[in-house]
Amino acid sequence: MRDLETIPQIAALPAEIRLQLCAVARVLPFRVNRYVLEELIDWSRVPDDPIYQLTFPQPDMLDSADLQIVTDLLRVAAPANELEAAVRRIQRGLNPHPAGQVTLNVPTLGGQAVRGMQHKYRETVLFFPAQGQTCHAYCTYCFRWPQFVGLDDLKFAARESEQLVEYLRRHPEVTDVLITGGDPLVMRTAALRRTIEPLLAARLPGLTNIRIGTKALAYWPYRFTTDPDADDLLRLFDEVTEHGMQLALMAHASHPREFATTAAASAVRRVRSTGAVVRCQAPLIRRVNDDAQVWADLWRAQVRLGAVPYYMFVERDTGPKEYFKVPLARALAIYGDAQRQVSGLCRTARGPSMSATPGKVVVDGVLEVGGKQCFSLRMLQGRDPAWVGRTFLAEYDERAAWLDELRPAGGEPEFFFQRPLRDLQRR
Incomplete structure (x- = not known):
């Protein structure tokens, strides 16, 4: 496994860029091996190479203010406890363990x-x-x-x-x-x-x-x-x-x-x-x-x-989500275009699917209901087994990238699963 600053291609970058990458790596974990470095990354395409983006920290993965805080602390070689306190504050603000993993999933x-x-x-x-x-x-x-x-x-x-x-x-x-x-x-x-x-x-x-x-x-x-x-x-x-x-x-x-x-x-x-x-x-x-x-x-x-092929997931609402997220409307278009290019043997991949608090929710398509566009959604898997297979509608929103950014269609006050989830969380 390689430390960030020991990789020759990183060591050759300008000092300020190296400092920013190190700042991000203090907050979000970095680890890479020689196989990824030598066999998968096309270094002639960096920083746009997809495998490089997949494995190396990028400055825009952190909020600009948070990036500045950690960068400044590294620049002045701040005491370790001061640096750790700043890093921990940022980490805990990045929605660690989304979808009820700690609060609802632990048996x-x-x-x-x-x-x-x-x-x-x-x-x-x-x-x-x-x-x-x-x-x-x-x-x-x-x-x-x-x-x-x-x-x-x-x-x-x-x-x-x-x-x-x-x-x-x-x-x-x-x-x-x-x-x-x-x-x-x-x-x-x-x-x-x-x-x-x-x-x-x-x-x-x-x-x-x-x-x-x-x-x-x-x-x-x-x-x-x-x-x-x-x-x-x-x-x-x-x-x-x-x-x-x-x-x-x-x-x-x-x-x-x-x-x-x-x-x-x-x-x-x-x-x-x-x-x-x-x-x-x-x-x-x-x-x-x-x-x-x-x-x-x-x-x-x-x-x-x-x-x-099993799942195309929607990027979860945690960590550097703003850097990686793709709106649901665009995710649906990408999934549909890809499915139309391949044979039935490849169409076993389900998606785009959100592993959200109530369960795995797939975006099936866009419908027009009452003159308004709506997302057609379906529960592939549910915290309550009775929810599996249930379809429901959400107002179309071209910017929404996660389930909690959607609103029920038809003037409904909430989705069918929201009240049972509140009851579960109060137990």
Whole structure:
């Protein structure tokens, strides 16, 4: 992993630009590896290269006043405690852990909150193994950035999987466990085994799917091919499928270049050889992939390798959201244009979808109702299972980029889910 100022291309920049980039990296996490530097970034296109934008801090990611504060403190070599106080204030103002992750998603076991798990949707539990709470390289848009900046009171991490097994025993409605982070595939295979093997040994009747959220196929494909324990990792995948469970790698892939290398193609082939399924998802992010052609190329590349396009997400309302956000109207247009370019095998990607507090809300289209344009929205997944599949309308707003920026259509005072959510939050 490389520090920002040790990278030759960054060291060659003017001093003030370097200082600004370092200021942003103090607030938002920065980490990059040699594979991203050497195989994915086109340095002749920097700063406009999409992978550079995806992995390197940019001055405009922070509010100008906040950027100035941190830059000035770095310039005068301010005391560490003064710098940290300013950084923490800015971080806590960036809406860490959106969509009720801390206030609504943390389950309880024996009356105690389990901080290393989330249970938002009935069928799926998220598990955060402590050793997997970092990544091979950090995405600048990542909504999980609080995991990486030392805000321990906001960090999800579990030391043992025994609590997970016990929780699943008490919740037989759960069919899916998503092992997430960070990136669980930064863990050595022996550590990952200590999370997965208890799930297999428990033979829980309801559990049928184990998912692993990872960016490793894009940022470190050698994890599956030439790392010292790569073969053992593939054997572990084999064991999951031999137990009659589906293993799904939820692969984050933001740009077709991430699948264009020989290493990435080899990694996908090896994963699929175990019977695991690779499902690909990413947010639509300005300056990286806000182009229909890019998404069409991305989906084609995934299908060509045998992976399944799964989701086009809307960038969440956290961190440097103003830098990356794409209005919903434009997101819908990009999604529609991309879908029209590809065959049915590529049209499995759902979107544009917002992972918001009530659930996953997809923008299906624009309708005219009573002479006014409206967004047609649908719940793909809901905090309340009864909400799944429900359609509803919002007033058309070409600037809106998130669910809470929309207003109900037809003069309704609020959306159908808002009152139940208030009741839930008061409990």
